[in-house]
Amino acid sequence: MNRRAATLTVVTIGVLAVLPPLLSSTWLLVMFLSFLWLILTANYDVLDGFLGHINLGQGAFFGLGAYVTTMMLNVAAVQALGGLALVVSALVAVVSAALFAAVMAVPLFRLKGLYFAIATLILIFLLQVFALNLGDLTGGSYGLYVPPRFFVSTFVAYYVALAVAIVSVGFNFYLSRSTLGLAFRCLKEDEEGADSIGLHPLRYKTIGLVLASVPSAAGGVLFALNAGFIDPTIALGVERSLLPPLMALLGGTGTVLGPVFGTAIIRIIETVFFHYLRLPVPSMLFFGLTLMAVALLIPAGLMRSPRVRRLSLFRAFSS
Amino acid sequence: MARALELVIGGLSLGGIYALLAFAMSLTISTTRVLNVAHGVFFVWGGAFERGIVRTLLGRSHQMLLVGSIMATFGLGLSMESALGYGWVTFVDPYPVFSSPLAMFPIRLGDVALSGSRLVILAFVVVTVMSFHLFLQKTFLGKGARAMAQNFDGFLVIGLNPYRLSMILFTLAIMATAISGAFYVLAVPLNPYEGLPLTLKSFTVVILAGVGNLPATLVAGALLGVAEVATSQFLGTVWAPAVSLAVLFLVLVVKPTGLFGKGVY
Amino acid sequence: MKTTVRVIAVGLAVAAVGAVVTPVLAQPREIKIGGTMAVTGAFAVEWGPTAKAFMEEWAKMMNERGGVFVKEANAKLPIKLTVYDDGSSPDRAVELYERLATTDKVDFFTGPATSPITIRASTVAEKYGIPMVTAEANSPAIFARGFKWLVGADRPAPQWAEDYYAMAKALMDAGAMPRLKTVAVIQENTPHTMDVGWGGIHRAGIAGLTVVATETVPPNAADFSAIIGKLKALNPDMLYVATWAGTAAAFAKQAFELGLRPKELHIPHSTITDKYYGMVGASIGEGITGTTHEAHFKHGDKDAYFALRKRVGLSGFDAGWTSLRFIALEALTKAIEGAGSLDRAKVMAALRGLKYETLHGPLAFSFGVEVAGKKVDGVGNKSVFPAQWQNGKIEVLWPPEVATAKYRPRPQ
Numbered sequence: 001m002n003r004r005a006a007t008l009t010v011v012t013i014g015v016l017a018v019l020p021p022l023l024s025s026t027w028l029l030v031m032f033l034s035f036l037w038l039i040l041t042a043n044y045d046v047l048d049g050f051l052g053h054i055n056l057g058q059g060a061f062f063g064l065g066a067y068v069t070t071m072m073l074n075v076a077a078v079q080a081l082g083g084l085a086l087v088v089s090a091l092v093a094v095v096s097a098a099l100f101a102a103v104m105a106v107p108l109f110r111l112k113g114l115y116f117a118i119a120t121l122i123l124i125f126l127l128q129v130f131a132l133n134l135g136d137l138t139g140g141s142y143g144l145y146v147p148p149r150f151f152v153s154t155f156v157a158y159y160v161a162l163a164v165a166i167v168s169v170g171f172n173f174y175l176s177r178s179t180l181g182l183a184f185r186c187l188k189e190d191e192e193g194a195d196s197i198g199l200h201p202l203r204y205k206t207i208g209l210v211l212a213s214v215p216s217a218a219g220g221v222l223f224a225l226n227a228g229f230i231d232p233t234i235a236l237g238v239e240r241s242l243l244p245p246l247m248a249l250l251g252g253t254g255t256v257l258g259p260v261f262g263t264a265i266i267r268i269i270e271t272v273f274f275h276y277l278r279l280p281v282p283s284m285l286f287f288g289l290t291l292m293a294v295a296l297l298i299p300a301g302l303m304r305s306p307r308v309r310r311l312s313l314f315r316a317f318s319s
Numbered sequence: 320m321a322r323a324l325e326l327v328i329g330g331l332s333l334g335g336i337y338a339l340l341a342f343a344m345s346l347t348i349s350t351t352r353v354l355n356v357a358h359g360v361f362f363v364w365g366g367a368f369e370r371g372i373v374r375t376l377l378g379r380s381h382q383m384l385l386v387g388s389i390m391a392t393f394g395l396g397l398s399m400e401s402a403l404g405y406g407w408v409t410f411v412d413p414y415p416v417f418s419s420p421l422a423m424f425p426i427r428l429g430d431v432a433l434s435g436s437r438l439v440i441l442a443f444v445v446v447t448v449m450s451f452h453l454f455l456q457k458t459f460l461g462k463g464a465r466a467m468a469q470n471f472d473g474f475l476v477i478g479l480n481p482y483r484l485s486m487i488l489f490t491l492a493i494m495a496t497a498i499s500g501a502f503y504v505l506a507v508p509l510n511p512y513e514g515l516p517l518t519l520k521s522f523t524v525v526i527l528a529g530v531g532n533l534p535a536t537l538v539a540g541a542l543l544g545v546a547e548v549a550t551s552q553f554l555g556t557v558w559a560p561a562v563s564l565a566v567l568f569l570v571l572v573v574k575p576t577g578l579f580g581k582g583v584y
Numbered sequence: 585m586k587t588t589v590r591v592i593a594v595g596l597a598v599a600a601v602g603a604v605v606t607p608v609l610a611q612p613r614e615i616k617i618g619g620t621m622a623v624t625g626a627f628a629v630e631w632g633p634t635a636k637a638f639m640e641e642w643a644k645m646m647n648e649r650g651g652v653f654v655k656e657a658n659a660k661l662p663i664k665l666t667v668y669d670d671g672s673s674p675d676r677a678v679e680l681y682e683r684l685a686t687t688d689k690v691d692f693f694t695g696p697a698t699s700p701i702t703i704r705a706s707t708v709a710e711k712y713g714i715p716m717v718t719a720e721a722n723s724p725a726i727f728a729r730g731f732k733w734l735v736g737a738d739r740p741a742p743q744w745a746e747d748y749y750a751m752a753k754a755l756m757d758a759g760a761m762p763r764l765k766t767v768a769v770i771q772e773n774t775p776h777t778m779d780v781g782w783g784g785i786h787r788a789g790i791a792g793l794t795v796v797a798t799e800t801v802p803p804n805a806a807d808f809s810a811i812i813g814k815l816k817a818l819n820p821d822m823l824y825v826a827t828w829a830g831t832a833a834a835f836a837k838q839a840f841e842l843g844l845r846p847k848e849l850h851i852p853h854s855t856i857t858d859k860y861y862g863m864v865g866a867s868i869g870e871g872i873t874g875t876t877h878e879a880h881f882k883h884g885d886k887d888a889y890f891a892l893r894k895r896v897g898l899s900g901f902d903a904g905w906t907s908l909r910f911i912a913l914e915a916l917t918k919a920i921e922g923a924g925s926l927d928r929a930k931v932m933a934a935l936r937g938l939k940y941e942t943l944h945g946p947l948a949f950s951f952g953v954e955v956a957g958k959k960v961d962g963v964g965n966k967s968v969f970p971a972q973w974q975n976g977k978i979e980v981l982w983p984p985e986v987a988t989a990k991y992r993p994r995p996q
Contacts, residue, residue: 025685129560274679288395322817432843548809551811
């Protein structure tokens, strides 16, 4: 990538890194949550932009991460590990999500397009039902608490989330430059053709899904540790599956910066509507209208629009 | 024995409710390829907003259309349910729950008890689905719709106007959905915010039946209804939602074109 | 070109509107109270814009009276109430409470609607040491965390059954209610309704009833065919239906059509709103008992309370949570008066020890008591009143002081 793009990236990261002491706790929280959204969106784009599958179940990995961590931290044997308990439960959570992805990949990737989308949407609802009904394990509708000594402050969570977000976006960058990413895009363009030259579709798609599940699960872990309390609607809410595709779409799927801009813009709109605009009519109404307008007016996403690409600044990033 | 019969009939009549949700969606997805996540919300509101959305999305590529439609209608759904909730509470009544006590009567066939309101719904849905089916088979517009579903490019080639037709179809579908909503509340109350779960139920039936096959939605709905009631009976009612989800997943994986699909999608 | 222009246009429009609505100039010293409310989203069915309006009218009314007397300032200070829409999302509620604490710098918090949101929001109160008085959040789990800055006006949901069963026992002993032996409990799988169900199951002994079946249904369940089949076989004398009103309407209709007709049908949430009767019709609605927060209160600031309801356009038994909200807000102001200061620690101490006469009688918060197997702190005692649908109206049955009618056995 060219020098300018590299410098810009470093500067942005640097700014984000020094921001926390200057931010009020509200904004710290808003930024932390925004990083989580960015992780989800960037991961989603691995499936959509690179592999051509619309994964409406990205939130399932997030929810699994949140639930497994919290469940583990409520087990006495784990609690006894002290500080190590966090690491252990986070690892188990992320591995569970990856395993789930690997297993679900087999039935899911028999499908394409609309069917794949619906099947993935089902996943998150199914997980919700299980979380609700298996009360002894998951706390049921009452939810689960993280024991207070394992709480992660928003300050720390911010940095960890930032790191994971950098990894996610960085991974997408790697994909845009590497043979793995090329393999993905071959599969997206022409699956039969790719298969005929030896790119086994199921293998590569599974790799993609598993890799996309890991950072999202980590995001879920962070979320649970910071929130201190999760329940089926908080951890497995359907917005976590439906908003990332929108953010990716807005920014431009298949581009590295697409998810970044998409997430940023939607989060800004959301924050403005709910924190600032004290309109007599509900904010949700306008938020919904904005989502709709965005989806209709910007079909290809920002990073794909010719105007934006002409700025040499972005040329290195858009693929 | 009477109880088992009651359960089966209960399941079948529940299926009528589900077909109610689904048949209009089957029609719209197959012809316009627009995936309407706000289907359930329309069930409650029933407006005819699609002109702007469908027209804008119609010319796009397959992938774009799918994503675009999901997102646009999700946003639409959010705003519509807020508008309805807010508007109703401000102008009509502080408690926005819609439920109708009309047409509710017990029916007894010997030892077997049946729900009158559900049978009314079943009757309505059968009549409506069959009417739509006849519309698709016999009328010019209907044949055009089937043509659009079978081969979109071919449709354009013979010079028909997809915009006009999809507008008509969507308007019809929305009206049918809205009226269905009115019948639905005979049996089950609705509130402005339960659109999304209803949409998912609707998907289940549509996919199970096979996208584009309207009469099949009746059968699919019935099957699903019986499955849910059976699950409630033997596993407990809490697992009933899991059944439809699991059924849908299985069908998708094993036979995505649905039980009676004509491979239209 | 077009797309970027459009995006920029949208962005500018949004920014412009935002700029126009920026906060007002600084005011002289006032009491800043803040909170969020489910104005939109899933919980807006029960709360919604009316809840926000009610709280804002309350603040207006208090200010019309001149405000709250604060000894330290030696003056009556006006109340500045800020209520955000949390959209029924706990995440957003937390963000907004953080904002209220750090940017708006409120002195005190009011609780949001429902237990799940309150569980999250109260962590913000605890973090900053801001007293929070919750209204409609009565899950024991909320109060079982050892939080120091939280109290709730509502009586924990598991205890609702106690009032009803106590009434049932008294009526059965006096021969006003047929002697019932068995009860089946149906509960909807959300925290509040499960709590209410808990009471239904574990307190049945108060009235000498045996629980013959417990059925849990998923949230917003619509089909009860299997359950009704099972219950018809068991034929319990009483059905205790711990679900939300909408779900209860679906159940009652199906029970009616499929021929399940217990001697006593108790649906706690059926009398919480005037709308239930209209949802099910007279043939089902007549004789259903439930519980209500609302009554023709005889104590406390009742005139102001009813005037407030009128101002927001509420009548009859609409919006049953208003008395809870009113009491929660009132308790806060009484604590401020008692503390004589706006110092948070002092007000919290005053809240903890607060005892005063409110709409339903004496209010006090309990600490270290056990509810449904959990040790809780800061729960209130605003109880619910058993009520019944008679001739299309909600009549309060118990206690005798606020009763408007006598219990009538259900037409069989």
